[in-house]
Amino acid sequence: MDTALRALAEPRRREILRLVWDRERAVGEIAASVGVSQPAVSQHLQVLREAHLVSDRRDGARRLYRARPDTVQALREFLDDYWTSGLSQLRDAAEAAEQSKRSKRRREH
Amino acid sequence: MDTALRALAEPRRREILRLVWDRERAVGEIAASVGVSQPAVSQHLQVLREAHLVSDRRDGARRLYRARPDTVQALREFLDDYWTSGLSQLRDAAEAAEQSKRSKRRREH
DNA sequence: GACTTATATAAGTGTCAACTTATGCCTTGC
DNA sequence: GCAAGGCATAAGTTGACACTTATATAAGTC
Numbered sequence: 001m002d003t004a005l006r007a008l009a010e011p012r013r014r015e016i017l018r019l020v021w022d023r024e025r026a027v028g029e030i031a032a033s034v035g036v037s038q039p040a041v042s043q044h045l046q047v048l049r050e051a052h053l054v055s056d057r058r059d060g061a062r063r064l065y066r067a068r069p070d071t072v073q074a075l076r077e078f079l080d081d082y083w084t085s086g087l088s089q090l091r092d093a094a095e096a097a098e099q100s101k102r103s104k105r106r107r108e109h
Numbered sequence: 110m111d112t113a114l115r116a117l118a119e120p121r122r123r124e125i126l127r128l129v130w131d132r133e134r135a136v137g138e139i140a141a142s143v144g145v146s147q148p149a150v151s152q153h154l155q156v157l158r159e160a161h162l163v164s165d166r167r168d169g170a171r172r173l174y175r176a177r178p179d180t181v182q183a184l185r186e187f188l189d190d191y192w193t194s195g196l197s198q199l200r201d202a203a204e205a206a207e208q209s210k211r212s213k214r215r216r217e218h
Numbered sequence: 219g220a221c222t223t224a225t226a227t228a229a230g231t232g233t234c235a236a237c238t239t240a241t242g243c244c245t246t247g248c
Numbered sequence: 249g250c251a252a253g254g255c256a257t258a259a260g261t262t263g264a265c266a267c268t269t270a271t272a273t274a275a276g277t278c
Contacts, residue, residue, distance in 0.1 A: 005118060008118075009114060009115060009117075009118030010265090010266080011111065012266080026225090027226090028223095028224065028225080036267070036268095037267070037268065037269085038224085038225070038226095039225090039226075039227080039228095039267085039268080039269085039270095040267055042226055042227085043227095043265095043266075043267085044266085046226085058274095060223095060224085060275065060276065061223055061224045061225080061275045061276060062223090062224055062275090063224075063225060063226090076189065079185065080185065080189070119235090119236080135255090136255060137253095137254065137255080145236090146237075146239085147254085147255070148238080148239085148255085148256075148257080148258095149237055151256055151257085152235095152236075152237085152256090152257095153236085155256085167245085169245065170245045170246060170252095170254050170255080171245095171254060172256090
């Protein structure tokens, strides 16, 4: 999970992840889009793959990559929990300061 | 917003953000917890401050830091949009695959 | 099998940033 | 004012990493 966060910290990797989001793409295709060398893209894809953020499959001589919605979803939920747990603590503390309780139900949307 | 993501990419900064999440803490207190030098903590806090992820106030000779829930909330919503927009694109692509057209318009955001 | 195309890996380079120690700046207590 | 505590800033070092070119591996074509 930390791997995924570190993978997303790099703007170029977010750009690449965007590209393979709606449809799978070949490495060369990605390299042409982002404007760096093909090895650079391969290295980024390796990082994304190790973070389980993309999946790959062979297509003849090419290799197609695409985003993995399951991992992306899991990461999103992790971040949601990360934030909300902290936010709820803050809100609880603020409320307790003036009158206490009753807002906990409002947090789950 | 990219600043906030880069700030959170560093595990040590997430650890620090966790520490100042529920209550404000002094720099020295944080340094003692995370096990690095005080200047290192000050530098991390500066990054977090520039990302608007923490606020600070003077307390005598000390300086107290704490997380800024508003920015954290904004970042959370940004990430939610980031994911959901991609997920909806995936859904669109899946639809287009079996019946075609009509999803192309939705892709330009 | 030789040639081409597509990608992965190797090796090298430069930059950035996380950390260190040293020092300066405030604030408080005497 | 002066000393001490608390933090920020300066300067330097080191390791990580994003990128490059060069080369190896794999698949398709003839």
